[in-house]
Amino acid sequence: MTRFIFITGGVVSSLGKGLCAASLGSLLQARGYKVRLRKLDPYLNIDPGTMSPYQHGEVYVTEDGAETDLDLGHYERFTGVPSRSTDNVTTGQIYSKVLSRERRGDYLGATVQVIPHVTDAIKAFIHADVEDEDFVICEIGGTVGDIEGLPFLEAIRQLGNELGSARSLFLHVTLVPYIASAGELKTKPTQHSVKELLGVGIQPDVVVCRSEEPLGRDARRKIALFCNIHEPSVIEARDVDSIYAVPRSYHEEGLDTQVCGHFGLDATAAPDLAMWDRVLDRVRHPDGAITIGVVGKYTSLLDSYKSLAEALVHAGIANNVRVNVRWLDAEIFERDDAATHLEDVHAILVPGGFGERGAEGKVAAAHFARVRKVPYFGICFGMQMAVVEAARNLAGLPEAGSTELGPCNDPVVGLLTEWMRGEVVERRTVHSDKGGTMRLGGYTAKLTPGSRVAEIYGATEIVERHRHRYELNVNYRDTLESAGMLFSGMSPDGELPEIVEIPDHPWFVGVQFHPELTSKPFAPHPLFTAFIRAAIEQSRLM
Template sequence: MKKPGTTKRTKFIFITGGVLSSLGKGLAAASIGALLECRGLTVTFQKLDPYINVDPGTMNPFQHGEVFVTDDGAETDLDMGHYERYTNALMAQKNNYTSGRIYYSVITKERRGEYLGGTVQVIPHITDEIKTAVLQLDGSADIAIIEIGGTVGDIEGLPFIEAIRQLRSDLGREYSLFVHLTLVPYIKAAGEVKTKPTQHSVKELRADGIQPDILLCRTEVPLSAELKAKIALFCNVPKDAVITAIDVDNIYEVPLLFHKEGLDGKILELLNVWTGSPNIRPWQNLVDNLKNPLHTVTIAVTGKYVDLTESYKSLHEALIHGGLANRAKVELLYLSAEELETGNPEQLLAGCDGILVPGGFGKRGAEGKIRAITHARVNKIPFFGICLGMQLAVVEFSRQVAQIAKAHSSELDPLTPEPVIYLCKEWFDYRSQKKQVRDEQSDFGGTLRLGAYPCVLKKDTFAMAAYQTEEISERHRHRYEFNNDYREVLNKAGLVISGVSPDNHLVEIVEIPEHPWFLGCQFHPEFKSKPMKPHPLFRDFIKAALNFRDAQE
């Protein structure tokens, strides 16, 4: 076998899903990446989504879940978050493609005459565009893990399936591997595990020209050797390539489960890759800490999309990571902001050790979030405001402390006479090194400040205590900004601006120092938190919540 580093070519793992959606392809891909890193290999990822939207940026969070933002400003699928949390891979624009983006590129080329007047077709033009997108990862890592969104059999996914079928011929067997995630349901009434859905899913995939090399069988109960042998026989795979993907208590157990099943070893065997023994100790320690916390803390998250926690996936995980840093179990209370508009905050937030108001867009539930912020400020409960949560904290402080009675955000009330939060029409883009200009008529996505931006911290603040450095870089996804016309009056009233852009123009972090822990940030720190490297703001927020809990006992 060849040792890693003796070839510049990347080997590709293609992951498809069958039977139904939401089986966990993203977590499976991330877990495979984690195991390969444990063996000393470098990995990268790509998600190919069949929907026609150019990117998830304008999609409803109820339908799609959160939008994950990369350093280079890409608005991507939430699975990008799984990839970054589980591995050292850094996602970017090239790591997430949709049908809309692929078709848009092909149509643009056709309009420019690049196809010389020829008839543009799904094969070869669309499939070639998909292959080009995949192959740009060649040479970037030892292994590239490519996840195909949707379910085998979906009509919109056929061009992607055809493209990876062609790639097997282009790359060869030692440079390409097909992993198929499927369902093996347990029928409780009959007390039986059924393999037929998996057989039909593989049959559907084979009809499209792809024979899976490895099957990941999602199931509620362990699969016996006899059942694995049956699946192997009818699906034409070796018995040791049938992997049990049983339900687990915590998603961070998945890499350990796959390793126990021998998945990483089988992948390396099929790809003809040599490595030493894996170092899975960090994952074992992580799971041990999750299962054996020393403390428990309750955090209220008040937002618009609390009925679907996938809308706050990175946030949810970052809070768990903050608990890990403090050996604490974090119990999350998702509370509808609209319920807070009419309900009693004292009752609804009773028993909470910390309150977090996350990001979002639009005015629905805004006054409920402001009531939660007032409750946290007045009762000295640790508070963390992110993006819109930070902006509403500024509005609340302006109204209740600085006595600016009509203070508001011009996003939520375009006619407000006191726009403490407003649409900043000119600002310096540190990534492009150019001045950006925007107004109310700009394209909806074009008005956003997206991706990583630098921030300079003020000494002797909560922010500086957390980061322990003078300059940081964090990811943004927002449209409105702190209005500098109100900076002086709010500062005199007690609001400290603890983080700003290097040119001092954009306010990034605000705090109330006369409070145990009250901080709002314009960026999204949750996007950079990892289970083995919790984000410092979440770490300190949970620590403050634990201190608050202890003081109440």
């Protein structure tokens, strides 16, 4: 029997509903239950693929090729359960499906309305693709009171009635601010938030209170009284020193105990959190520290690189060091000498990105790393710019560039117009829609035996997740390999370069895919682990 947990948020955004969902999922897993996590986003976009990283943060790509909300990255990192395209839905997708059905005549002439047609489509999504999971945890994006979120709240209200309390639970995440001038916590925002939720017919069973200070008995009693719940169901969620401390913190507050009790499940035995304790011990007691310079385009909003930042933490855990990240805007390298900002870093990472802004700065960062023998890791666009740099300065092609940035005489990077996905040929043109038209999801790559990356992976065939529209031009392979850059990973048909490396460099690797998407604290990605190990070696030389 599958049970459904619906997580809503109130007062303000960015309270950590995604981390709450992920942590609760990991706690239920530690108790032996099978979980699935889903995100319902109220915005009208079909998916976040065409949204600015400054507005939405990172686009998380699933193995089956969906562009989704970054919270799905938290879900995977905390539970290890691979997210699917069926685990994220937006208002845009719901309305698109409803209107398509209306055009086909599926509603048999009925007046199409939010209730029941839109809410039925939302409920169908929540139930879709559920197999033998014990729990499905559904996070509702936005905050209670947002007009765009009302259909989702109505849908889960209906589901709560249909499933009954034996199979459904409502958890509300809210803010209990500390007013320094008054020297006390204020519960009124939480009271109003729950009142707003009650106004749409949903009585929360558990209230998770984000706060900077301990709640105290009086605050708990007041919240329980005004929110119409039992006092043990008021869960304190205080700030912690690492997001990987959240599962342990929630358990100590009794969140998993309250959830199990609601469903009549035995919770007398403690969950096995040894894995999280080992992770936290490494995070809190490293043997040393190294500094990584990340030269990116969206460094003013670090959520744009959420999975990347966490993958570096994971690699630090694997190597028992603290990874300090110096976030550097690529544009500064178009004005300043790269050495000014990179002289004292132990390794350089250039992540993905789109468009011309900052591109030459990324080329400059790759040049500095190659010439100065500093470990370099180029991901997606960061790989492409490293190849552009090598083409210009090693292969004698001074006008090498990418057609993404404009016409050039030597397009070592060009628009990807045709590729294989399994047995199906995918085709795109420059005029194709922007949304959902990139090479997305998991693809196989063949690695050159004896290469650095084959040694790192311990394999000659891998599957990694992609998100890109432009590709290295395989016609330049011989020229670049003659200049010292090895194409050590290729698509199975040998047409699409996947990995490049420079064998006579201490550590210089570029990958077309996004390895950060599959890294986890208890299973760090091998490329990041090897990269941080190279940075440690570099630190010993400085």
